[in-house]
Amino acid sequence: KAGVTQTPRYLIKTRGQQVTLSCSPISGHRSVSWYQQTPGQGLQFLFEYFSETQRNKGNFPGRFSGRQFSNSRSEMNVSTLELGDSALYLCASSLVADTTNYGYTFGSGTRLTVV
Amino acid sequence: AQSVTQLDSHVSVSEGTPVLLRCNYSSSYSPSLFWYVQHPNKGLQLLLKYTSAATLVKGINGFEAEFKKSETSFHLTKPSAHMSDAAEYFCVVSDINNNDMRFGAGTRLTVKP
Numbered sequence: 030k031a032g033v034t035q036t037p038r039y040l041i042k043t044r045g046q047q048v049t050l051s052c053s054p055i056s057g058h059r060s061v062s063w064y065q066q067t068p069g070q071g072l073q074f075l076f077e078y079f080s081e082t083q084r085n086k087g088n089f090p091g092r093f094s095g096r097q098f099s100n101s102r103s104e105m106n107v108s109t110l111e112l113g114d115s116a117l118y119l120c121a122s123s124l125v126a127d128t129t130n131y132g133y134t135f136g137s138g139t140r141l142t143v144v
Numbered sequence: 145a146q147s148v149t150q151l152d153s154h155v156s157v158s159e160g161t162p163v164l165l166r167c168n169y170s171s172s173y174s175p176s177l178f179w180y181v182q183h184p185n186k187g188l189q190l191l192l193k194y195t196s197a198a199t200l201v202k203g204i205n206g207f208e209a210e211f212k213k214s215e216t217s218f219h220l221t222k223p224s225a226h227m228s229d230a231a232e233y234f235c236v237v238s239d240i241n242n243n244d245m246r247f248g249a250g251t252r253l254t255v256k257p
Contacts, residue, residue, distance in 0.1 A: 033187070062245075072234065072247040119187055133245070135180070135187035 031056065033136035035120050041142045047108040050139045054101050054122030061103040062133060063095060066117040075118075078103055107141075115143045146171040148237045150248035158256045163207075163222040165251045167235035170216065177218045178236040178245075179209055188234065194218060205229070230255045 034053040042048050054061050062085075063075040074087040078097035095105040101122075107114055117140050121133035151166040169175060176195045180188040192203025199211040209220045218235060235248040 035187075064247075071249045074245070121188075133188075134190070137185075137187040140185075 033120055033122050033134055035118075035136035035139050037139060038137065039140050039142075041144060042110050044110055044112060044143055046110050047106065048110060048141060049104055049106045050118055050120075050141070052103045052105075052120030052122075052136060054103070054120075055124075055134055058122035058124050058134070059101050060123040061097055061101065062121045062123075063103070063105050064119040064121065065089075066119055066138070067115075072119070075105065110143045112143050115141060117141075146173075146175060146237045146239050146246050148235050148246055148248040150233075150235050150251050152251050153249065154252045154254070156254040156256065157225045159227055160224050163220070163225045163229065163253065165220040165233050165235075165253065167218045167220065167248060168216050169218060169235070169237045171237055171239050173239040176238045177209075177211060178238070179203065179207070179218075179220050180234045180236060182232045182234065182250075184231075191220070191233075225253075225255045227255050227257065229253060 036051045060079045062077040064072050065075055066072045075089055076083055076095050077085040081097045092108045097103045117138045119135055119138045121135045123133050147170045149168045157163055174196055178193045179191040181191050182188045191207050192201045192209055194201045194211045202208045207222045209218055211218050230253055232250045232252050234250050236245050238245040
């Protein structure tokens with residue numbers, strides 16, 4: 030059974046550009062969450078989607094947005110990139126919305142470098 | 145809101161010796177607690193989880209953790225470290241009130257030969 034797939038694995042962008050990252054959850058999983066991981070801030074929650082609806086959102090500016098499609102695949106978009114957006118972006122999926130019992134399965138991440 | 149504190153940013157052990165990674169949590173409700181491991185340039189892998197069943201939880205690769213409500217702790221242990229255990233370990237708390245998972249800052253485990 031395929032795991033959580035994130036594409037691309039690596040990305041280099043210039044300040045001011047925008048970027049779209051993709052996440053394909055484990056087949057059958059309906060909950061998808063996104064996290065930003067940086068050496069200084071650690072793992073920070075971005076947003077969570079379940080059945081195409083955003084259920085939770087972390088404390089990030091409006092430049093960060095996301096969506097989930099009917100097949101549960103998810104994309105996140107960052108507009109007007111800043112140097113501080115350089116990070117590993119992790120996607121995680123769960124079978125149901127109740128992650129208190131199931132936890133998440135994480136992808137390998139997309140490493141974004143903004144220059 | 146729930147939170148988690150990993151008491152050591154870096155732990156170094158010799159191969160074959162015990163591992164102890166410490167985690168304290170704060171939660172207004174009955175929490176669920178998880179330990180994840182992240183190897184370099186990889187995503188996070190679930191090691192084990194506590195969800196109000198047995199307080200001693202056994203996970204993969206010989207790791208286990210004990211939930212102690214009186215001490216609000218969920219320390220991760222392994223009797224004998226292996227070189228392949230060298231990685232970053234994250235303690236995570238989630239409560240049913242908001243379904244939000246809060247990650248600790250991580251503990252980097254180094255295993256010396």
